[in-house]
Amino acid sequence: MVTPTPTGRLVPTDYGFDLVLTRSLPVARQEAWVNITDPERTARWIGQWQGNGTIGEIAQLQLGFEADAPWANFRLAECEAPHRLRIETLDGDANAVWDLAVDLTGSSEPTDLVFTMSGIDPSSVGQVGPGWEYYLDQLVASLRDAPLPKFRDYYPAQQEYFQAQAR
Numbered sequence: 001m002v003t004p005t006p007t008g009r010l011v012p013t014d015y016g017f018d019l020v021l022t023r024s025l026p027v028a029r030q031e032a033w034v035n036i037t038d039p040e041r042t043a044r045w046i047g048q049w050q051g052n053g054t055i056g057e058i059a060q061l062q063l064g065f066e067a068d069a070p071w072a073n074f075r076l077a078e079c080e081a082p083h084r085l086r087i088e089t090l091d092g093d094a095n096a097v098w099d100l101a102v103d104l105t106g107s108s109e110p111t112d113l114v115f116t117m118s119g120i121d122p123s124s125v126g127q128v129g130p131g132w133e134y135y136l137d138q139l140v141a142s143l144r145d146a147p148l149p150k151f152r153d154y155y156p157a158q159q160e161y162f163q164a165q166a167r
Contacts, residue, residue: 003157004137004149008129010122010165017166019117019129023136024110027143032104032111033082035143045138045148055079058090065138065151113139122166129162130155 008021025032035041039049043064051059055076063069073094078086078101086101099118104111115136120128134154141148 003153004133006129006133006158006161008133008162010120010125010129010162013118016119017122017125019120019125019132021115021132021136023113023115023140025104025113025140025143026110028109029104029107029111030082032113032143035139036085036102036104037079037081041142045142046135049074051076053079058094065148125166126159126163127155130158133158 007023008019011018011020025035027035035045037053042049047062047064047069049059049061050071051057053059053076055078058073058075060071061074062071073090074087075090075094076086077088077099078084082104084101084103086099089098089100091097098120101116101118103114103116105114106112113136115132117128117132131151131154134149134151137149137154140146
């Protein structure tokens with residue numbers, strides 16, 4: 001088992017904490033955009049989604065790499081193609097649970113990706129951080145047509161790295 005080096009940072013803000021992770025994607029920004037927004041492409045690294053993709057509308061995502069993952073609701077909060085995508089995951093009463101954003105910069109290869117989970121509870125970062133490391137590394141691997149990483153290489157191995165940032 002090879003544990004990938006975690007990169008995420010717990011960043012204090014005026015409203016609490018954000019979890020921020022970055023990746024360099026081996027494609028131009030437009031191609032990166034398609035891979036984070038097109039349901040057929042997202043199925044390769046995080047899971048499939050269904051809905052109309054309209055700002056404010058509720059759509060559904062089914063994580064593709066977790067056993068028996070149910071469909072989960074999310075709302076598209078911002079979409080500035082091909083630069084920024086922000087969604088809010090929803091609980092059963094359509095209240096926002098997680099506020100997630102992806103920002104893409106650069107126009108040619110490589111594209112820099114900044115993933116931000118705003119307002120994270122620091123006590124949960126030891127469980128949540130390794131999961132986002134895993135999914136973002138899956139995105140990179142899918143873009144390279146490389147073998148996908150295994151979650152067991154991320155969790156619990158990276159848990160202490162993230163928990164230490166919350167202390």
